[in-house]
Amino acid sequence: MYDVIIIGAGPAGLTAAIYAARAGLNCLIIESTMYGGQITSTPEVENYPALKKTAGWELAESLYQQAISFGSQLNFEKVNSIINDGSLKTVITDENAYVTKTVIIANGAKRKHLNIEGEDEFSGKGVSYCAYCDGSFFKDKTVCVCGGGNTALEDALYLSNLCKKVYLIHRRNEYRAQKHLVELVNKTEIIEPVLSFIPVKISGADSVESITLRQVESGEEKTLETDAVFVCIGLFPENNSFSDMINLDSNGYIISDETCKTSCPGIFVAGDTRTKELRQIVTAASDGAVAATAALSYINQMED
Ligand code: NAP
Numbered sequence: 001m002y003d004v005i006i007i008g009a010g011p012a013g014l015t016a017a018i019y020a021a022r023a024g025l026n027c028l029i030i031e032s033t034m035y036g037g038q039i040t041s042t043p044e045v046e047n048y049p050a051l052k053k054t055a056g057w058e059l060a061e062s063l064y065q066q067a068i069s070f071g072s073q074l075n076f077e078k079v080n081s082i083i084n085d086g087s088l089k090t091v092i093t094d095e096n097a098y099v100t101k102t103v104i105i106a107n108g109a110k111r112k113h114l115n116i117e118g119e120d121e122f123s124g125k126g127v128s129y130c131a132y133c134d135g136s137f138f139k140d141k142t143v144c145v146c147g148g149g150n151t152a153l154e155d156a157l158y159l160s161n162l163c164k165k166v167y168l169i170h171r172r173n174e175y176r177a178q179k180h181l182v183e184l185v186n187k188t189e190i191i192e193p194v195l196s197f198i199p200v201k202i203s204g205a206d207s208v209e210s211i212t213l214r215q216v217e218s219g220e221e222k223t224l225e226t227d228a229v230f231v232c233i234g235l236f237p238e239n240n241s242f243s244d245m246i247n248l249d250s251n252g253y254i255i256s257d258e259t260c261k262t263s264c265p266g267i268f269v270a271g272d273t274r275t276k277e278l279r280q281i282v283t284a285a286s287d288g289a290v291a292a293t294a295a296l297s298y299i300n301q302m303e304d
Contacts (some may be wrong), residue, residue, distance in 0.1 A: 002028045002100040004295045005091045006072075009087065010037020011281045012271025013106035014063040014287025015304050016295075020104075021070035023296050028100070029067070030093060032078040036060025037108045038235075038272075039281060041130040043158045048281050056132070059281070079107075081241050082267065087302060100301060102295040105254060105262070106270040106288065107240065109235035109279070118202030121229070123288060126208025126228045131155035140164050144211055146199050147232035148172060153231050154183040160190040167224055169194045171216060194224070202229055217293045238272045249275050260291035268294050 004020045006013045009031035012250065020027040034040060042056030051059065068074065068088050082103055091098045111129040113119060119127055128134040131145070135158060143163050145156045148170035154177075156168045168185065173195045175182050197213040204210065212223045237252045247255045247263040255276035256262055256274040270287035272279045 001088070002026050002098060003114060003299055004028075004102045004104060005030060005089075005098055005100040006104045006106055007091070008037065008106035008108055008271070008273075009035035009064070009067075009074060010106060010108045010271060010284060011039060011059075011063060012108070012273075012284035012288040013104070013292075014067045015285040016104045016106060016270055016292040017072040017288075018063075018070060019289045019292035021067070021072045023292070025292075025296060025299070027072045028098060030075065030077050030079055030091065030098075031074060035064045035074065041132045041152065043132050045281060046080045074244075079241075080218055082245060084245055084264060084267075085150075087266070101299050102266050102268065104260075104268045104270055104288075104291045104295060105239075105246075105273060106284075106291070107238065107273050109237045109272040111231065112234045112236050114199055114231055114233065116199055116201055118204070118208075119174070119229075122202055122204060122208045122229075125166045125206065126204065127202060127231050128228060129232075131230045131232075133163050134230075135159050138163055141227040143167070143227065143228040143230060144169055144194075144224060144226045145230045145232055146170075146179065147234070148175040149232065149234060150177045150181060151234075152232035153177040153185050155230055156191050157181070157188060158186055159230070160188050163190070164190040167178070167194050167226065168192065169197055169199060169211075169213060171198045172196065194270050197222075199229070204218070221263075235279070239273060242267075258290065260287050260294055266298055 003025035006029045039056035046053045081092045083090040142165040144167035146169045159166045196216045201212040253275045254269040256269045262269045268291040270291040271284035
């Protein structure tokens with residue numbers, strides 16, 4: 001039996017593991033794909049305290065090494081559900097059922113899809129959700145990035161170092177990204193902003209050849225030739241499998257506050273998957289520390 005099972009090995013989950021294992025808890029992290037979460041697709045992290053400029057994968061590797069150095073175990077399995085047996089919980093994966101005193105859900109959030117014609121058909125054939133992973137396939141080509149947040153602008157800047165031309169397509173006439181990113185984008189000639197247009201269709205033969213856009217006010221359509229479409233339009237949580245046990249908000253985020261407690265005693269939440277104002281690496285790491293400490297208090301009370 002484990003003291004704590006952490007679902008997800010992003011910054012929230014790995015920080016929770018550092019705090020839990022360091023406090024002497026027997027800790028298992030379960031991750032379905034790779035450790036690091038979203039930061040693995042961030043070219044450069046420059047707003048994490050005490051780190052100047054670090055590649056996302058380097059920060060992920062360092063967090064992982066630190067977590068396992070205190071004795072946490074990481075299993076690569078997909079979690080399907082949690083069963084609440086009163087004071088104990090059972091975490092069910094594709095391969096195993098693990099009994100634990102507490103659970104910390106730190107499963108992050110996934111990239112949203114445009115849900116337009118051609119998106120699924122050309123996924124992996126020019127449609128991508130990760131510029132850092134797939135950008136090098138489009139060296140010296142024309143690409144477009146959809147979105148107006150931090151991710152879209154960071155990805156457009158990253159691609160501008162590789163590609164011949166980067167269209168940055170956004171549905172409003174101003175970005176929601178941080179000011180310094182907007183300034184950098186505006187200074188980068190290779191990036192051509194296409195404002196107040198929404199993507200309506202991705203076309204091609206064997207791979208992406210063009211994207212059709214609609215002007216938001218006039219409804220007028222135009223087509224841009226492009227070799228790739230990078231979709232960076234935000235995130236969504238995947239918590240449906242926990243909805244019978246813990247309260248979610250209308251967007252599927254786990255309802256919690258700075259205590260990282262959920263509506264189910266013994267289940268805690270950390271990082272982007274919970275209701276919060278600011279989804280950043282530093283706030284995810286902070287949640288991980290809070291959730292692990294709350295799990296320790298819960299276990300101590302159980303055993304009193
Ligand atoms: P985001 O901030 O939610 O931005 C999503 C963007 O996509 C918005 O500009 C939005 O337009 C647009 N959009 C949403 N749905 C769309 C649709 N169906 N069609 C066309 N456009 C659509 O998402 P994000 O950039 O992925 O960032 C997620 C979180 O991570 C944010 O909290 C962000 O600050 C954080 N983050 C931080 C950093 C950093 O600090 N360096 C880096 C990356 C991400 P509207 O503007 O019109 O809503």
